[in-house]
Amino acid sequence: MKLPHLKKILPEIKTGVSLKKYNTFRIGGKAKYFFEAKTEKDLLKVLTAVRDLKLPLFILGGGSNVLFNDEEFDGVVIKVSTKGLEVKDYKPGEKIVYVEAGTPLSFLVNKAKELSLSGLEWATGIPGTIGGAVFGNAAAFGFSIGEIVKTVEVFDLETLKKRKFNQKECCFEYKESIFKKEKKYVILRVGLVLRQGNKKEIEKRIKEYLEKRKKSQPFCWSAGCVFKNIKIEKPEIKLKIKKALPEAAKFLKSGFLPAGYLIDKCGLKGKKIGKAEVSQKHANFIVNKGGAKAKDIIKLIRLVKESVRKKLGIELEREVVFVEDFTIDSKFLISDNEIREAEYKNKKNQNMPKKKSSRRKSAKRKKTRKTAKKKTTKKKTSRKKASKKRKKK
């Protein structure tokens, strides 16, 4: 029943699309529904339909930090393919670049170079989109995207209205953001502050960073670093590290202990399960040697985590996204229709006068949304518990 309805509203929606070519692991089953949103209007249309039909939803950027399952994804994968950028004056010597979420980061780095704008050189070689980069606060060589973000415009999936976040409101931390924490926003547009610089110097820095990447990273199908590096600001963690790895003292100054170093210390480079392998070149990369299954990668991730915990007493935290971690269950999103229906029922029950001031109306709407939300809280809590169990994988 859902498909004909979806096809009617969204004739461009595809069914049974293999997800393999949409992620850098080159792994995954089919998506029951797949929609490529090239404009903001497209996005709003598909999001409204998904919410009304209560379908599970996954927002996909460049697929360079995600692991899909081998089985079918029983919902809608929306690939954000909105592209474009606009440069505006900001402070003297600085510009703001407004970038559409689906714009590839590599395109942006190159465009910034062409415009002699500095501040993104470190991001060269990171695949994916600017939306994905902001979601996970992409970082490299001591820099992170959050540091140069001025604004982020999103669709709030609960209201399907646009909302703008300033840098502080994005709550950027190491590989974290409000968008990752709250799981209810689709990033539409990002404003980045870049400095006017010297084109030749920018070019030189880009080359240097690329060289560093080439030397340290494998050129195979992967999703980049599987685990986050370990923050070593807490004294108890420092102590643990000093005890387990006295020679790791060199990292204490930088504030981070590379996860790859720990995995290497456990002798796991080259460890294989099926066609998945802990890279020989960079121990924090798990690579698909050709035909690897999601279950191989998951098993290998579990093995690495357990080994590091047992041998070094350090708990690694996964950076790569499992599709189920960020699948949005639209059952918990309340559509305007539902609110209107609930309002109507309330009115009927309470025998309220028909006309109300708009302020009272909106207060009432808020209350109804709250009540409707409460009803789903129980389900949500049990879902969270199940998700926590999965995360322990």
Ligand SMILES: Cc1cc2nc3c(=O)[nH]c(=O)nc-3n(C[C@H](O)[C@H](O)[C@H](O)COP(=O)(O)OP(=O)(O)OC[C@H]3O[C@@H](n4cnc5c(N)ncnc54)[C@H](O)[C@@H]3O)c2cc1C
């Ligand atoms: C060879 C290689 C090197 C890498 N090097 C680095 C590195 O140096 N530093 C680093 O930080 N990462 C690195 N990565 C990982 C990855 O490229 C980044 O995390 C990238 O920013 C992910 O962007 P994406 O568009 O591919 O996101 P995806 O993989 O498509 O999605 C990742 C998450 O973001 C969410 N998302 C994506 N777009 C949106 C949107 N518009 N709105 C809301 N949510 C969205 C998805 O739902 C998902 O949960 C590397 C990966 C590879 C393969």
